[in-house]
Amino acid sequence: MSELMHCIYASAAVHDYTTVELAKLLQRSQQNNQRCGVTGVLLYVEGNFFQVLEGRPADVIHTYEKISQDSRHTRVTRIISESIHRRAFSDWSMGFLSLSQQQLADMLGARDFSDRTQSIQPIVNGRARKLLEAFCEGRWRTKLPAPQQLFKMSA
Amino acid sequence: MTPNPSPHHADITFAYQPIVDVVDRKTVSYEALVRGRANESAFKVFQRVEAVNLHSFDASCRVAAIELACHLGLPCDLNLNLLPRSLFSSPEAILSTIQAANLNHLALDRITLEVTEGEVIDDHAHFAQLLDEYRGLGIKISIDDFGAGHSGLNLLADLQPDQLKLDMTLVRNIASLGPRQSIVRAILGVCHDLGIDMIAEGVETLDEYAWFAEHGVRLFQGYLFAQPGFECLPQPSIPNPNPLLA
Numbered sequence A: 001m002s003e004l005m006h007c008i009y010a011s012a013a014v015h016d017y018t019t020v021e022l023a024k025l026l027q028r029s030q031q032n033n034q035r036c037g038v039t040g041v042l043l044y045v046e047g048n049f050f051q052v053l054e055g056r057p058a059d060v061i062h063t064y065e066k067i068s069q070d071s072r073h074t075r076v077t078r079i080i081s082e083s084i085h086r087r088a089f090s091d092w093s094m095g096f097l098s099l100s101q102q103q104l105a106d107m108l109g110a111r112d113f114s115d116r117t118q119s120i121q122p123i124v125n126g127r128a129r130k131l132l133e134a135f136c137e138g139r140w141r142t143k144l145p146a147p148q149q150l151f152k153m154s155a
Numbered sequence B: 001m002t003p004n005p006s007p008h009h010a011d012i013t014f015a016y017q018p019i020v021d022v023v024d025r026k027t028v029s030y031e032a033l034v035r036g037r038a039n040e041s042a043f044k045v046f047q048r049v050e051a052v053n054l055h056s057f058d059a060s061c062r063v064a065a066i067e068l069a070c071h072l073g074l075p076c077d078l079n080l081n082l083l084p085r086s087l088f089s090s091p092e093a094i095l096s097t098i099q100a101a102n103l104n105h106l107a108l109d110r111i112t113l114e115v116t117e118g119e120v121i122d123d124h125a126h127f128a129q130l131l132d133e134y135r136g137l138g139i140k141i142s143i144d145d146f147g148a149g150h151s152g153l154n155l156l157a158d159l160q161p162d163q164l165k166l167d168m169t170l171v172r173n174i175a176s177l178g179p180r181q182s183i184v185r186a187i188l189g190v191c192h193d194l195g196i197d198m199i200a201e202g203v204e205t206l207d208e209y210a211w212f213a214e215h216g217v218r219l220f221q222g223y224l225f226a227q228p229g230f231e232c233l234p235q236p237s238i239p240n241p242n243p244l245l246a
């Protein structure tokens, strides 16, 4: 049995989160993760979450199960769940980035992901990084359309 | 000079073909291709192997390929072929590969195991579980000849490799054939979503190269870049992909 795994998912927030709400969520997450040695990163972009969880299989699976039942988000979509050789975010009990569309565009303007922002610098090459890039490029956004958009679509 | 061959692989040797990253303009890996001592093809070499010995032969090929590549001063990753059924025949199939890598100071995260799509066993989930254990050691997994077998995209529901090598029949003349373009665009979308690198293999013309480059593919293998080098690690030539756009 392998010693480390990662689980990567995307989800949609049920409403637009305030900074205070996000800070609270993050604080609790970091405390829990530190206790069981789970590391990773959480992105919040215009109502969409994207998270990488890494650690011992039992801890990652347990944490993911809790998260997937959390009513603060919906459309929780598991993208990848597999063994890994080493962690991509060993220093982060849960790194967090909240980005606007403009910040994302700036980030993606740089040729190489590692140039784009200081905070994403330490990411090693591998699946977690590739999926993070894909999310930043607009993949795996599961956000529910706003009501008026739904209305427009059916009109 | 080649290293002392063990009796197992006394009459085989290897040719190495580079896999190039055309954006960074460098060789990221070499695929080891089995050859006879007089440069006979892999097909001829396998004809001489009796069915009962197939899996141990397959395993000894990987050992010999590692030894020779390291002896030649391998500066990058190494892609090695694996008969999927070997994984079920005995643990020796992979243990000997790991041992050879250790003996030759080749880190396991520099090894990619290539499994041909058509040979993948039907129980995808079980197969994925076996490969996942090697993934935990740092070994990367590649699906070779993707698009030639019968499982196709379906396979990716259970198994997400690090790398996918497109079958040559999809590559050939792609620049002028709509149905191939459409299939490859769909496969590219899946690769992008799942963090899988696509390698365009068997690329022979500038038109083929340009089509893939325009669609964001950066990893290539084929005669256009370099032929397999018999008992050597050849340097590729990387042409400008967009002669028409330049």
Ligand SMILES: Cc1cc2nc3c(=O)[nH]c(=O)nc-3n(C[C@H](O)[C@H](O)[C@H](O)COP(=O)(O)O)c2cc1C
Pocket (backbone or CB within 6 Å): A025, A028, A029, A030, A032, A033, A042, A049, A051, A063, A066, A067, A068, A069, A070, A072, A073, A094
């Ligand atoms: C988008 C999102 C990400 C979360 N990430 C984590 C996390 O990394 N670790 C964690 O323990 N809880 C995380 N949670 C919170 C869990 O769903 C759950 O509320 C929490 O683990 C319960 O903690 P407790 O068992 O200490 O009460 C997250 C929730 C959401 C909505």
